[in-house]
Amino acid sequence: MEKAKISTSQLFILMILFQLSNSLLIPLGMKAGRDSWLVILIAAVVSIFLFFIYRALYLYYPSLLLTDYTEKLIGKFLGRILAFLYILFFLYCAARVLREFGVMLLSFAFPETPLFVACAMMILVVIYTVFKGIEVVARTGEMLFVIMIMLAFFLFLLIAISGLIDVSNLRPAFEDSSKVLNTVFTETLYVPFGEIIVFTMIFPYLNQAKKMGKTGVAAISITGAALAFTTVLNISVLGVPLIERSLFPLLTTIQSIQVGGFLQRLDVIFILALVIGGFFKVTVYTYCAVIGASSLFDIKKPSKLAYPMGMTVLFLSMVIASNYSEHIEEGLKIFPLYAQLPFQIILPVLLLIIAFIKNRKKE
Amino acid sequence: MSYRKFLKKMKPKEQRKDLEKVEQKSIGTSITENLNIIKQKTGNSPDIIIRMLTFSHDPEVSTAIVHVDGLVDNPTINEFLVQSMEDSVQEKLEEKDLFKVFSEKVVAVSSLETLKDWDSLFLALLSGDTVILADGKNEALIASTRGGERRLVEQSDSEITLRGSKEGFTESINTNTALVRRIIKNPNLWVESMNLGKQTNTDLSIMYINGIVDTDIVKEVRQRLARVNLDAILDSGYIEQVIEDESSGLFPTITHTERPDAVAGNLLEGRVAIFVSGTPHVLIVPAVMIQFFQTPEDYYVRFPISTLIRMLRVFMFLISLIGPAFYVAVTTFHQEMIPTDLLVIIASQTESVPFPAIVEALIMEVTFEILREAGLRMPNKISATISIVGALVIGQGVIQAGIVSPAMVIVVATTAIASLATPNYDIAISARLLRFAFMLSAAIAGFYGIILGLIMLIVHLASLRSFGIPYLTPLAPLEWKSLKDTIIRGPIWSFNERPESLHPQNPVRQGKNQKPLPPLKRRMVRADTKEGDKNES
Numbered sequence: 001m002e003k004a005k006i007s008t009s010q011l012f013i014l015m016i017l018f019q020l021s022n023s024l025l026i027p028l029g030m031k032a033g034r035d036s037w038l039v040i041l042i043a044a045v046v047s048i049f050l051f052f053i054y055r056a057l058y059l060y061y062p063s064l065l066l067t068d069y070t071e072k073l074i075g076k077f078l079g080r081i082l083a084f085l086y087i088l089f090f091l092y093c094a095a096r097v098l099r100e101f102g103v104m105l106l107s108f109a110f111p112e113t114p115l116f117v118a119c120a121m122m123i124l125v126v127i128y129t130v131f132k133g134i135e136v137v138a139r140t141g142e143m144l145f146v147i148m149i150m151l152a153f154f155l156f157l158l159i160a161i162s163g164l165i166d167v168s169n170l171r172p173a174f175e176d177s178s179k180v181l182n183t184v185f186t187e188t189l190y191v192p193f194g195e196i197i198v199f200t201m202i203f204p205y206l207n208q209a210k211k212m213g214k215t216g217v218a219a220i221s222i223t224g225a226a227l228a229f230t231t232v233l234n235i236s237v238l239g240v241p242l243i244e245r246s247l248f249p250l251l252t253t254i255q256s257i258q259v260g261g262f263l264q265r266l267d268v269i270f271i272l273a274l275v276i277g278g279f280f281k282v283t284v285y286t287y288c289a290v291i292g293a294s295s296l297f298d299i300k301k302p303s304k305l306a307y308p309m310g311m312t313v314l315f316l317s318m319v320i321a322s323n324y325s326e327h328i329e330e331g332l333k334i335f336p337l338y339a340q341l342p343f344q345i346i347l348p349v350l351l352l353i354i355a356f357i358k359n360r361k362k363e
Numbered sequence: 364m365s366y367r368k369f370l371k372k373m374k375p376k377e378q379r380k381d382l383e384k385v386e387q388k389s390i391g392t393s394i395t396e397n398l399n400i401i402k403q404k405t406g407n408s409p410d411i412i413i414r415m416l417t418f419s420h421d422p423e424v425s426t427a428i429v430h431v432d433g434l435v436d437n438p439t440i441n442e443f444l445v446q447s448m449e450d451s452v453q454e455k456l457e458e459k460d461l462f463k464v465f466s467e468k469v470v471a472v473s474s475l476e477t478l479k480d481w482d483s484l485f486l487a488l489l490s491g492d493t494v495i496l497a498d499g500k501n502e503a504l505i506a507s508t509r510g511g512e513r514r515l516v517e518q519s520d521s522e523i524t525l526r527g528s529k530e531g532f533t534e535s536i537n538t539n540t541a542l543v544r545r546i547i548k549n550p551n552l553w554v555e556s557m558n559l560g561k562q563t564n565t566d567l568s569i570m571y572i573n574g575i576v577d578t579d580i581v582k583e584v585r586q587r588l589a590r591v592n593l594d595a596i597l598d599s600g601y602i603e604q605v606i607e608d609e610s611s612g613l614f615p616t617i618t619h620t621e622r623p624d625a626v627a628g629n630l631l632e633g634r635v636a637i638f639v640s641g642t643p644h645v646l647i648v649p650a651v652m653i654q655f656f657q658t659p660e661d662y663y664v665r666f667p668i669s670t671l672i673r674m675l676r677v678f679m680f681l682i683s684l685i686g687p688a689f690y691v692a693v694t695t696f697h698q699e700m701i702p703t704d705l706l707v708i709i710a711s712q713t714e715s716v717p718f719p720a721i722v723e724a725l726i727m728e729v730t731f732e733i734l735r736e737a738g739l740r741m742p743n744k745i746s747a748t749i750s751i752v753g754a755l756v757i758g759q760g761v762i763q764a765g766i767v768s769p770a771m772v773i774v775v776a777t778t779a780i781a782s783l784a785t786p787n788y789d790i791a792i793s794a795r796l797l798r799f800a801f802m803l804s805a806a807i808a809g810f811y812g813i814i815l816g817l818i819m820l821i822v823h824l825a826s827l828r829s830f831g832i833p834y835l836t837p838l839a840p841l842e843w844k845s846l847k848d849t850i851i852r853g854p855i856w857s858f859n860e861r862p863e864s865l866h867p868q869n870p871v872r873q874g875k876n877q878k879p880l881p882p883l884k885r886r887m888v889r890a891d892t893k894e895g896d897k898n899e900s
Contacts, residue, residue: 009841105811110696113808121808125819132826139825142839144818265700268810275814 001065001295002133002302005207008215010138013145015199015219016226018284020148021277022097023192024230025104025250025270027243031183034170034240037228039183044224046184047193051216053348054196058203058212060355066200067292073354080296082347087292089343090198091309094285095316096331098122101278102317103324108251109271119317125279127310130287131303134205137287144276151269152226158257158266159233169239170232190336192227193220194344201288286313389479394498398427404485411488416445418452426461426497434491436510444493444506461497462504474507486564509537516542519621519643521788524660531621532643536566539638539645542623543570547630551575557588560596566640567602570626576633577866583830584635584648599639599646606648608828613796615789616829618650625659633867649830649865653838653849655790656680661852669852676785677850683782684794687724688801688813690774694720696809712768721806723767727775728799730757735779836864854878 006014029039061069067086071079102119110118129137159165174180196216206212234249237256243249251270258264290309294302321327391397398413405411410432417425426448430440451464466475478484479502488494491509516538519531532539540554549572556568567588571581587606596602603617604610620626621643626636629647637646656676661669693700694709701709716723734753738746761767778798785791797820804812827834837845845862847853856877861867 007840110809110811118808118811121811121815125815125822128819129822132822136822136826139833139835139839140818140822142841143821143825143835146838261702264702267697267700271810272814275811276818279815279818 001068001204002291004133004135004205006134006138006202006205008206008208008211010142011199011202011206011212012215012219014138014141014202014284015196015216016223017141017145017148017277017280018198019192019195019220019223020226021192021281022100022104022274023227024277025248025274026100027246027249028192028227028231029183029188030244031187032180033175033244034235035173035175035180036183037231037235038174039180039188040228040231041224042180043184043188043193044220044227046189047196047224048217048220050189050194050345050348051196051220052213053352054200054203055213055216057348057352057355058200059209060359062209063204065204065292065295066197067296069355070351073351073358083292083296086343087289087296089339090201090285090289090292091313091316092320092339093195093198094282094289094313095320096327096335097278097281097285098313098317099320099327100331101274101282103327104248104274105271105278107247109267116318119314122275122279122282123310123314126283126286126313127306129279129283130290130310131306133303134202134287134291137283141280144280148273148276151273155254155257155266155269156233158259158263159237159253162257162259164237164253164256165233166239167236169236186336187332190340190344192223194340196220197344197348198284198288200348201291202284282313286310289313388481390481390484390496390501390503392499392501394425394427394496397496397503398429400481401429401488404481414445416448418449424461424498426495428493428495429488430493430508431488431491434489434511435493435508439508439510440493444508448495462495462500462502465495465504476505477502478505479503486558489564490566513538522620522622522625522658522786524622524658524663526663527660528622528624530623532623532645534641534643536568536638536640539623539643540568540570543626543630543636546623546627547572552630555585559588559591559593559602561592561594563595563597565596567596568638570630570636570638571634572630575631575861575867575869576635577868580633580635580649580830580865584637588637596639598642599637599644600642602637602639603646608830612823612827613793614652614824614827614834615655615793616650616827616834618647618654618787618789619644620647621645622659628659628662631872632861633865649832651829651832651836651864652790652824652834655787656785656850657852658786662855666852666854670850673850673852679781679784680790680794683778683785683791684797685801685805685813685817686778686781687728687774687798688805688816690771691720691724691802692805692809692813695806709768709770712770715765716768718766719806720771721802723771724775724802725799727761727767727771728778728802730761731775731779732795832864837862840864 027036029036029043032039057066057069061072064072067083070082070086073079074082098119099115101122102115105118106113106115129140199216203212230250234243234253237253238246238249242252246252248270250273251267254266254270257266286306286309290305291302293299293309294305299305321330391400401411401413411429412432413427413429415425415427428440428444448465451467452461462477466477478487484494484503484505487505491511493506493508495504495506497504513535514533516530516533518529522531530542532542544552551573552570553573554568554570556566558564559567569581569584569588584606588602591602591605593601593605599619603619607616609616620629626645626647630636635648637648639646656673661673694713698706713720718726730753734749734757738749738753741749758772762769762772782791782795782798785794801813801816804816806812808815824835825833825839833840836842837849842863844860845864847857848862856879858872859875859877860870861872863870
């Protein structure tokens with residue numbers, strides 16, 4: 001673990017930025033059609049329970065990382081293996097986000113640039129950031145958060161001014177409740193909300209442990225609200241049929257903005273949001289992998305690992321899938337079931353039960 | 364080593380004896396010997412003036428005064444020192460201890476002290492004090508007679524304001540500290556002085572307000588200064604470069620000013636000022652990024668105006684950073700973003716230009732940098748020629764020759780003016796250098812490159828610290844209370860606390876109800892309210 005401290009407000013911003021980052025851009029819960037905003041809200045509420053599981057684990061071991069207390073809970077051998085698996089999971093997640101980011105960026109802005117170059121440029125900045133440590137990540141987050149908020153207000157203002165919002169697109173609501181719940185538990189709960197499992201690697205840096213519960217709940221609720229709001233906006237501007245066909249609904253929404261004949265084609269705003277989001281998510285995942293590995297393998301200077309781990313993420317992002325549709329296929333069918341479900345929900349629950357039993361014995 | 368020892372042994376014995384004499388630590392009793400040592404140590408320099416004085420009552424006892432020509436105030440020596448020495452000796456004929464007589468009677472000079480060792484004697488002599496030696500005494504009397512030709516207190520050239528004090532610092536450290544003392548008349552304004560530079564023996568003072576400043580910051584400043592072991596300190600820039608946190612980065616983590624009111628304002632916020640003799644630039648630590656966009660004048664004009672001006676400055680800084688890069692990115696990668704009419708204009712202009720946008724931009728930027736550097740160091744008469752050559756020959760000619768498009772010239776000119784609008788030269792110059800990096804990244808990857816560059820810049824800035832304070836405070840880490848004096852400048856009556864990040868000992872700045880309260884009768888009031896009786900004009 002690094003010798004550093006972050007404040008609760010920094011954690012709040014980190015959590016919001018991390019969850020919003022790329023989920024703002026991709027269609028979320030679109031299986032449920034025009035009720036997808038409801039899917040997001042329900043998933044947010046469910047993920048608050050998840051957050052409390054992680055928090056309970058943190059309260060048992062307030063000064064240890066997730067990869068440290070697995071050892072204490074299930075023994076040295078098994079614990080280390082589990083910690084190692086978690087590090088791999090973080091690396092894989094980082095690589096997935098990087099791949100998705102690269103494909104998104106190239107598909108609409110730089111069709112002739114090779115994917116590897118775009119990802120390599122990004123990973124260089126990520127390595128530099130991870131090298132500087134969690135405090136710098138947190139402070140960078142604060143600055144980027146301000147930029148994101150200003151962008152959001154600016155965008156909403158423009159959309160409202162250009163008169164694109166058509167509320168009738170949202171009706172009728174609550175069509176099929178089973179479809180909604182199905183989407184929640186097969187997709188939306190894992191991405192983006194379940195991804196807060198990485199914050200078990202960041203909670204120990206908090207300087208005020210008491211306020212953490214409130215902060216987390218506030219961050220998740222705000223994220224849920226913001227995502228639901230964006231989805232509502234997208235649906236009301238574009239309508240469900242158009243969204244289902246578009247890769248990036250927010251981009252299509254932005255492109256339909258036209259104010260006064262000169263404010264048009266504001267793609268740069270989308271690129272900005274895309275790069276900031278992608279950067280932030282990859283950075284947090286890579287940081288958690290680096291810090292976990294450094295404590296698992298007892299490396300004195302975690303920053304030494306930033307470069308090799310960053311490169312690993314880059315090459316992993318190139319080799320995890322031979323093309324983008326395969327990547328999406330894995331992301332929708334295999335990854336949630338065999339990786340996200342166990343790592344985000346089942347294992348933490350099991351760990352919590354073991355922690356509960358162990359600590360009761362002591363008393 | 365052995366070679367040197369060998370040489371030492373080879374020296375004739377007499378000469379070695381001489382050397383040993385000079386190496387003596389303390390002053391001897393014989394005046395002629397003492398004067399010889401002074402002459403020898405200073406290499407018989409003609410500007411070391413030695414005057415022998417004998418007094419009529421006892422011609423046996425001789426005294427001498429020694430001073431350096433030009434460093435001393437001649438009227439003080441002639442009228443006050445020599446004259447009153449003679450007078451006092453006349454008065455007290457019976458007293459044998461001359462120094463006692465002098466120190467009791469010679470009050471005309473501001474300070475007198477006795478010294479016994481050569482090192483401090485020479486330091487005092489070369490600082491402009493007058494040394495009084497007497498036969499039979501193994502000590503010297505030092506009279507403070509510092510003076511000589513100096514620049515007067517003038518308006519500073521580098522920080523010009525329309526409103527506020529016109530005084531600027533000078534090269535004299537005593538004048539400078541006095542200028543600040545004149546603003547803050549408070550015994551808690553503490554000054555610590557020291558002497559640094561092995562060869563130059565430069566005077567240096569640190570100034571802070573006891574009771575406001577965080578003692579840890581003062582301790583840190585002292586520690587960092589204590590390890591300075593430079594040969595020479597010719598400007599505060601020398602000190603800045605050996606005590607700053609990040610010496611290889613592009614961004615300054617110590618700010619400097621030529622204005623006493625700026626120093627006073629910073630001291631009152633809990634910062635520490637470092638004065639260096641021989642330069643009008645006073646260092647202020649710790650410095651945060653946002654300070655480089657602020658000027659003292661911001662606090663003298665009304666707050667909505669200075670808020671807008673500060674926003675303008677940050678905007679100008681951004682333009683000077685990514686202006687040309689933005690143009691390169693748009694014309695190279697994102698043409699669809701330009702409204703069609705404008706695109707047609709730009710396309711028709713660039714049609715005849717043989718280079719891609721990045722080459723055009725580099726040509727113009729480098730030309731501009733050359734013009735600027737040439738104009739900066741030139742005498743005024745020649746710099747007029749440079750502006751004519753720059754404007755007419757290069758600006759006009761380059762377009763007519765079809766080497767660079769007019770749109771590019773506009774972009775570069777705007778950027779140039781924007782970078783001049785940044786009030787602090789140190790931060791403007793970082794933007795000037797980074798601009799080229801941004802131009803290249805825009806040429807490689809368009810907006811993606813620019814945004815990645817900006818993120819990298821933010822990460823770098825977030826990783827900087829100045830004397831323990833994160834460089835981006837109060838934006839990151841966020842401090843709500845300090846936000847009102849950042850890019851926005853809140854009203855003076857709302858500045859109730861000093862900046863939190865500096866951990867001031869006394870965080871309360873002023874009374875809570877400083878908001879002006881115009882009398883009730885000026886407002887719109889109902890007719891039956893008594894106080895509103897005189898509402899009509």
